[in-house]
Amino acid sequence: LEEKTRTEPPLHKEMKSFARRLKTGYRLHMSLAKLIYDSSHNADLLYITGFDCHDAFLFLEDKKQKIIFMSDLEIDRAKANAKVDKVHSWSEVAKTLPATKRNVANIIAAILAERKIKHISMHPKTPFALVDALRKLKLKVEAGSSPFYPERVQKTEKEKQHILKSQQAVFKAIRHAENILKQSKISNGKIIFNGKALTSEFLRTQIAQKLLELGCASPFPAIVACGKQACDPHEIGHGVLKAHQSIIVDVFPRSISSHFYGDATRTFCKGRAPDALQALYTTVKSAQEMAIKEIKAGKNGTQIHQNIQKLFTVKGYGTEKKHGRMQGFFHGTGHSIGLELHEEPARINTSDYTLKKGNVLSVEPGLYYPDIGGVRIEDLVFVTQSGCEVLGKYPKKLEIL
Known part of the structure; x- marks a missing residue:
């Protein structure tokens, strides 16, 4: 034939x-x-x-x-x-x-x-x-x-150390903000510090001053967003901070000397958190821990992102547009960082990118529901052949009592 x-x-x-x-x-x-x-x-x-x-x-x-x-x-x-x-x-x-x-x-x-x-x-x-x-x-x-310059995508040991130093400054600034929340009192649902209602603007200024003391400055203002404001991930926050609601603190400065960025987010609640907010926080924390365990060279970022989406769905946290605004998990899991806050092409999201040794990425899942609040937890990781190294350490605890 x-x-x-x-x-x-x-x-x-x-x-x-x-x-x-x-x-x-x-x-x-x-x-x-x-x-x-x-x-x-x-x-x-x-x-x-x-x-x-x-x-x-x-x-x-x-x-x-x-x-x-x-x-x-x-x-x-x-x-x-x-x-x-x-x-x-x-x-x-x-x-x-x-x-x-x-x-x-x-x-x-x-x-x-x-x-x-x-x-x-x-x-x-x-x-x-x-x-x-x-x-x-x-x-x-x-x-x-x-x-x-493609070599920028994979950081050297020296570059990793620069990012780590910036990240340590971030955590010190977040610690300063948390200490102010700890020293504050609650009155009629408001957070009171030194006899005055504590505002997003005041806390953001305190963060900026602390960063300057540590040799960092941010081209963009830190996010200090409470309650429904925290459900818009890039809303910087304004007005009086409320007790028993989520407060997202997202800090992302640049070192004045090395020019490398740091970036971390913690979510706090002054006073007892409602059960629904506590459950939301626990779910986001579990998702971040799962993602960090999955990260290694050769792993596709899209798969990690999809696994988080699946976990949220299984836990009953869907993503949809409701009452005219997005709710659920509607942003990427992570972005590359270095001399820029958001660098290309490394991503953990819907874009098809295979992680490489030396990538430095954020890992920042979040869930946002206006009737509950917004929760996001973010750390930076350095990708290795067998896993990843978390850059810097800071506790992950919701309630400040």
Whole structure:
């Protein structure tokens, strides 16, 4: 019998073709000169240069040589502190151009022309206006891949220690907040501290001051949200804190010296917690413990996330939109963290990501029901080959009596 030729389904061919293009594009990105024009708010630029600068500067990586071009204001500091091969003057390049041509695109084009570079890979967060201007100057500009420096995804031992130090500061700040709650009294359902009603704003300010004492500052305000406010996970909280209700305290500062973030959440209740809130807390705590036990290199983050969803469902805690708002568990279990609070691509959620040794991730399941309250518990873990290491320690206890 004549053997029939097997044909692949069109979708399989399309996927293979896409994979080949992706791989080819990645190799091209790695071989091209890399360029970033930004301030050190760009974590990739901070990572590769080790230089903290609030004004934009140019970084060029070509033939394994790292070069930066700095303004007169920053050049001496850059020469002393930047971890690059060469530091050049941006101003000197600008002076070679007519005064009417001294814009960012023309200066970059002049720098590249001097080095006979016509094809570059630019950081994916580069404003389109700059990319467009460079292309109009006959430069071939490719969008760089994300992450621009893939090695950032897996933290070194030194980087892990930086994150741990930030996390220890987080726990000291949470301890300070908890101590204020311990010293407070209850009157007519309100929490009273030093004779005044305790507010989210006051406690948040106390947390911020403690973090500054510890060498950390947060670009974003800490979350101190009570009761129904705590059921909106990113609500920072406002107004008087109430007794016998959940109070979510989520603190996520950045070290002023290392620039690495910490991130942890604890949920408290001043006074006796209602049975429904205590049960909610116990369930979330069990889910977090289960997730931490499952985390290891090679494990798919989606599976861990789905296991938490299943546990919540089995315990009777469904997720749905009710009375116009989401209830239940409606956010990811965890995100990567480092020089950014939320880093790509490592995730423990519905995205398909296989955990790698050296990932540092949050583990933060939560349940939110306006008629009960919100509960979230969060820690950071460092992924190892056989499991994970929890970074820092802090008790997990709901009631403050």
